[in-house]
Amino acid sequence: xxxxxxxxxxxxxxxxxxxxxxxxxxxxxxxxxxxxxxxxxxxxxxxxxxxxxxxxxxxxxxxxxxxxxxxxxxxxxxxxxxxxxxxxxxxxxxxxxxxxxxxxxxxxxxxxxxxxxxxxxxxxxxxxxxxxxxxxxxxxxxxxxxxxxxxxxxxxxxxxxxxxxxxxxxxxxxxxxxxxxxxxxxxxxxxxxxxxxxxxxxxxxxxxxxxxxxxxxxxxxxxxxxxxxxxxxxxxxxxxxxxxxxxxxxxxxxxxxxxxxxxxxxxxxxxxxxxxxxxxxxxxxxxxxxxxxxxxxxxxxxxxxxxxxxxxxxxxxxxxxxxxxxxxxxxxxxxxxxxxxxxxxxxxxxxxxxxxxxxxxxxxxxxxxxxxxxxxxxxxxxxxxxxxxxxxxxxxxxxxxxxxxxxxxxxxxxxxxxxxxxxxxxxxxxxxxxxxxxxxxxxxxxxxxxxxxxxxxxxxxxxxxxxxxxxxxxxxxxxxxxxxxxxxxxxxxxxxxxxxxxxxxxxxxxxxxxxxxxxxxxxxxxxxxxxxxxxxxxxxxxxxxxxxxxxxxxxxxxxxxxxxxxxxxxxxxxxxxxxxxxxxxxxxxxxxxxxxxxxxxxxxxxxxxxxxxxxxxxxxxxxxxxxx
Amino acid sequence: xxxxxxxxxxxxxxxxxxxxxxxxxxxxxxxxxxxxxxxxxxxxxxxxxxxxxxxxxxxxxxxxxxxxxxxxxxxxxxxxxxxxxxxxxxxxxxxxxxxxxxxxxxxxxxxxxxxxxxxxxxxxxxxxxxxxxxxxxxxxxxxxxxxxxxxxxxxxxxxxxxxxxxxxxxxxxxxxxxxxxxxxxxxxxxxxxxxxxxxxxxxxxxxxxxxxxxxxxxxxxxxxxxxxxxxxxxxxxxxxxxxxxxxxxxxxxxxxxxxxxxxxxxxxxxxxxxxxxxxxxxxxxxxxxxxxxxxxxxxxxxxxxxxxxxxxxxxxxxxxxxxxxxxxxxxxx
Ligand SMILES: Cc1cc2nc3c(=O)[nH]c(=O)nc-3n(C[C@H](O)[C@H](O)[C@H](O)COP(=O)(O)O)c2cc1C
Ligand code: SF4
Ligand code: SF4
Ligand code: SF4
Ligand code: FES
Ligand code: FES
Numbered sequence: 001x002x003x004x005x006x007x008x009x010x011x012x013x014x015x016x017x018x019x020x021x022x023x024x025x026x027x028x029x030x031x032x033x034x035x036x037x038x039x040x041x042x043x044x045x046x047x048x049x050x051x052x053x054x055x056x057x058x059x060x061x062x063x064x065x066x067x068x069x070x071x072x073x074x075x076x077x078x079x080x081x082x083x084x085x086x087x088x089x090x091x092x093x094x095x096x097x098x099x100x101x102x103x104x105x106x107x108x109x110x111x112x113x114x115x116x117x118x119x120x121x122x123x124x125x126x127x128x129x130x131x132x133x134x135x136x137x138x139x140x141x142x143x144x145x146x147x148x149x150x151x152x153x154x155x156x157x158x159x160x161x162x163x164x165x166x167x168x169x170x171x172x173x174x175x176x177x178x179x180x181x182x183x184x185x186x187x188x189x190x191x192x193x194x195x196x197x198x199x200x201x202x203x204x205x206x207x208x209x210x211x212x213x214x215x216x217x218x219x220x221x222x223x224x225x226x227x228x229x230x231x232x233x234x235x236x237x238x239x240x241x242x243x244x245x246x247x248x249x250x251x252x253x254x255x256x257x258x259x260x261x262x263x264x265x266x267x268x269x270x271x272x273x274x275x276x277x278x279x280x281x282x283x284x285x286x287x288x289x290x291x292x293x294x295x296x297x298x299x300x301x302x303x304x305x306x307x308x309x310x311x312x313x314x315x316x317x318x319x320x321x322x323x324x325x326x327x328x329x330x331x332x333x334x335x336x337x338x339x340x341x342x343x344x345x346x347x348x349x350x351x352x353x354x355x356x357x358x359x360x361x362x363x364x365x366x367x368x369x370x371x372x373x374x375x376x377x378x379x380x381x382x383x384x385x386x387x388x389x390x391x392x393x394x395x396x397x398x399x400x401x402x403x404x405x406x407x408x409x410x411x412x413x414x415x416x417x418x419x420x421x422x423x424x425x426x427x428x429x430x431x432x433x434x435x436x437x438x439x440x441x442x443x444x445x446x447x448x449x450x451x452x453x454x455x456x457x458x459x460x461x462x463x464x465x466x467x468x469x470x471x472x473x474x475x476x477x478x479x480x481x482x483x484x485x486x487x488x489x490x491x492x493x494x495x496x497x498x499x500x501x502x503x504x505x506x507x508x509x510x511x512x513x514x515x516x517x518x519x520x521x522x523x524x525x526x527x528x529x530x531x532x533x534x535x536x537x538x539x540x541x542x543x544x545x546x547x548x549x550x551x552x553x554x555x556x557x558x559x560x561x562x563x564x565x566x567x568x569x570x571x572x573x574x575x576x577x578x579x580x581x582x583x584x585x586x587x588x589x590x591x592x593x594x595x596x597x598x599x600x601x602x603x604x605x606x607x608x609x610x611x612x613x614x615x616x617x618x619x620x621x622x623x624x625x626x627x628x
Numbered sequence: 629x630x631x632x633x634x635x636x637x638x639x640x641x642x643x644x645x646x647x648x649x650x651x652x653x654x655x656x657x658x659x660x661x662x663x664x665x666x667x668x669x670x671x672x673x674x675x676x677x678x679x680x681x682x683x684x685x686x687x688x689x690x691x692x693x694x695x696x697x698x699x700x701x702x703x704x705x706x707x708x709x710x711x712x713x714x715x716x717x718x719x720x721x722x723x724x725x726x727x728x729x730x731x732x733x734x735x736x737x738x739x740x741x742x743x744x745x746x747x748x749x750x751x752x753x754x755x756x757x758x759x760x761x762x763x764x765x766x767x768x769x770x771x772x773x774x775x776x777x778x779x780x781x782x783x784x785x786x787x788x789x790x791x792x793x794x795x796x797x798x799x800x801x802x803x804x805x806x807x808x809x810x811x812x813x814x815x816x817x818x819x820x821x822x823x824x825x826x827x828x829x830x831x832x833x834x835x836x837x838x839x840x841x842x843x844x845x846x847x848x849x850x851x852x853x854x855x856x857x858x859x860x861x862x863x864x865x866x867x868x869x870x871x872x873x874x875x876x877x878x879x880x881x882x883x884x885x886x887x888x889x890x891x892x893x894x895x896x897x898x899x900x901x902x903x904x905x906x907x908x909x910x911x912x913x914x915x916x917x918x919x920x921x922x923x924x925x926x927x928x929x930x931x932x933x934x935x936x937x938x939x940x941x942x943x944x945x946x947x948x949x950x951x952x953x954x955x956x957x958x959x960x961x
Pocket of ligand 4: 808809810811812813814815816840859862863864865866867868
């Protein structure tokens with residue numbers, strides 16, 4: 001490859017931001033000062049190109065310092081990492097948290113997604129529009145709305161994973177000491193103060209776990225009980241006993257326990273975890289990689305955040321066990337970019353564990369090597385899809401790959417890869433604590449163990465709840481105090497935006513894999529979002545359709561265009577101008593949906609019709625009030 | 629074909645055959661070949677748009693999907709290898725529905741007027757792109773290039789969104805009409821890892837806003853492009869087109885029935901690439917190289933692709949198809 005750079009030159013500050021991350025350039029080839037030696041040496045080849053995986057973190061380093069990526073900044077990144085500028089531009093324009101157009105240093109991402117809409121997010125955004133100015137978006141000519149007097153803008157954001165504290169917002173302030181805060185219970189006055197420049201550093205990061213301290217808890221038993229930054233407290237509460245057990249059992253023993261436990265993946269696809277581990281362990285190709293999928297961007301989902309913020313060491317321990325069992329020496333945590341506190345706590349936990357030889361060259365003096373690196377997402381729901389995670393880590397656009405080959409054979413960097421959800425992994429700590437068979441006795445025969453549910457929307461006490469599998473939907477709603485304000489329940493969204501709506505007369509459905517399957521529903525990522533009788537369900541449906549259109553990677557035709565056509569049809573219905581009448585639109589939506597489900601590459605397109613379909617067929621949304 | 633007939637067939641070990649069922653018939657196919665290969669061998673017509681046998685399959689258009697027993701979703705036949713015992717249906721209701729929708733989605737959002745074969749497929753599958761409403765007015769210049777990922781403005785319920793936009797004419801050699809682009813990734817592959825290693829092109833943006841772009845959408849002369857034209861050679865839609873062809877088309881004078889194709893060898897260097905000169909009215913209108921040519925695989929460099937103007941020893945052309953019509957190579961006084 002003949003690297004053809006642009007002419008644009010990075011500013012001093014842009015260079016400094018990147019040099020802080022990559023270290024100073026070693027030669028003129030990489031953008032350092034030219035000296036006589038440069039004429040006689042060359043940088044390039046495989047070694048130079050092998051830095052590609054640093055592309056996203058490099059772009060993030062500049063984004064968080066400057067607030068956007070100029071041509072000069074991108075050029076310098078390309079020179080340092082030997083990446084063609086066009087490629088880097090393709091990556092930079094994939095992520096919503098990165099900007100290739102000028103953006104002020106202070107950006108407010110205000111969630112207007114479904115759970116927050118139940119708590120007035122749409123009205124909040126309208127008020128912001130009126131008082132602060134329009135959201136930073138495109139004018140009709142492709143221009144951008146002016147910043148105004150404040151060095152700040154606001155943007156509409158998809159679900160921020162803080163639905164229990166809706167309405168949520170995420171503020172980023174670029175600079176030498178960048179500030180990032182995810183906060184809940186946002187109100188107009190507070191947002192206005194942030195726009196006006198008030199410090200964001202003091203914002204209250206998180207609420208309290210509703211079940212905190214409940215002795216029946218397994219996965220959440222330490223959350224809001226111990227200091228999440230204290231390894232000693234973690235150990236005093238049983239921490240690292242499971243790793244010790246694992247080292248005693250040996251890799252095959254660990255996999256046997258996980259298989260006996262009949263653990264199923266909690267990331268949405270419900271794949272048997274033991275089978276996955278065994279498949280990776282058996283792959284002859286080396287090295288093996290482990291990835292913890294902490295991208296958690298399914299609207300309505302926030303369980304992984306609660307674990308990572310409240311009990312970060314448990315994830316580190318779980319990953320160490322997984323690495324030991326499947327022969328991985330390197331683990332990655334791919335965490336969504338909107339989770340600064342969870343990222344900070346995990347980094348602290350990793351550093352502490354390393355200092356105490358619980359990670360590193362010789363874990364627990366057992367001669368086993370394992371370490372963990374955190375990679376942050378850039379604002380892209382699709383990057384939670386397992387093969388998109390690989391591409392994102394490798395510094396490519398976060399587009400899913402075709403399967404087969406499957407991750408266990410060909411995963412990140414082309415090597416066998418174990419990828420599991422945060423909750424899935426944390427279950428392994430419990431499995432080794434009580435033993436596979438004892439774990440399998442929890443729940444139902446088809447759905448074993450405890451399960452985390454994210455209760456949000458119009459419930460009295462939103463939050464993450466842990467229950468054994470088999471609890472009914474009604475019991476879950478009761479646990480969260482029922483519908484807020486004693487109002488009437490209109491519908492429940494199960495499993496997130498990729499899940500589906502169920503009716504108030506279906507609440508006796510047991511929340512198990514088999515129970516939901518029998519009811520033609522899904523648990524997905526464990527979302528239970530309640531809507532009371534005041535909610536305009538068409539509005540919710542439009543937001544879900546917009547979400548899929550926004551978050552489609554754009555690779556395959558059924559999803560790239562199908563999500564647009566689906567949203568357009570819903571807007572025609574809303575505008576009272578359905579083509580071919582309501583029945584015509586319903587039939588068209590079905591045709592679009594079936595093609596998306598059948599012919600899309602990945603789960604995003606395959607589920608993009610799910611909620612809309614259930615609204616039509618289960619809630620009979622368009623049968624009652626038919627627009628003219 | 630002349631040059632390809634050379635006995636340069638590489639020796640390959642005989643491949644094992646696997647047995648599978650396609651539309652109820654038992655067929656044999658070499659291990660490692662794709663379902664599409666097997667179907668084509670059987671003489672079955674399967675529409676493809678993003679597939680080209682000289683490029684890595686990206687399986688993104690989904691026009692070629694088939695039903696495979698045991699698979700929850702349809703599979704792209706262009707990239708899925710055959711397996712022993714596979715039961716494949718290439719023309720079921722389910723398959724036909726998804727193909728129809730893919731064709732409708734494309735035809736309602738992209739200008740397919742210069743995509744070969746597609747009109748026939750639209751008819752075969754009963755696609756009705758007009759049912760999504762009238763196409764939205766073309767985007768202003770640069771608009772689609774400026775789109776940022778994330779929240780988008782709500783759609784206009786009176787129109788169907790499209791990618792139609794003004795054609796990009798920023799150099800003398802070829803034009804880019806992304807209103808015709810189906811985002812098949814072929815140009816990106818040809819320019820980057822599959823052949824040219826220049827990496828002038830990328831997919832930028834996300835979802836429906838995704839588009840082929842240079843860095844910051846700069847014009848081609850500012851980009852890394854070396855004008856090999858290998859992207860044009862693989863573009864299935866005419867989105868990338870020789871300027872000479874585009875000028876003829878715009879003038880209404882493009883007429884393939886009046887064209888001859890003459891094979892020759894590129895005179896510039898010792899590699900000896902085979903050139904196919906497309907000639908209309910005694911004028912070279914474009915140059916290609918055969919995709920199945922052992923050396924070029926359809927690729928050329930700027931000289932073979934575009935360096936033929938000197939052949940046309942005629943006064944400056946009134947139709948404006950290029951400079952240097954004085955019979956001298958460009959640059960010579
Ligand atoms: C669009 C999309 C987004 C996804 N996002 C996540 C996510 O944020 N976290 C996650 O664990 N799994 C996510 N998944 C599921 C993963 O692809 C994968 O199945 C999961 O990480 C496997 O882990 P498990 O076996 O532990 O469930 C997503 C899937 C799709 C299709
Ligand atoms: S289904 Fe959607 S998100 Fe998935 S690969 Fe296709 S376009 Fe991308
Ligand atoms: S002409 Fe060649 S170098 Fe230029 S964009 Fe096309 S393939 Fe790339
Ligand atoms: S320009 Fe042509 S080759 Fe490139 S993606 Fe579009 S249709 Fe495919
Ligand atoms: S944080 Fe707003 S919907 Fe989840
Ligand atoms: S030809 Fe197979 S997916 Fe495009």
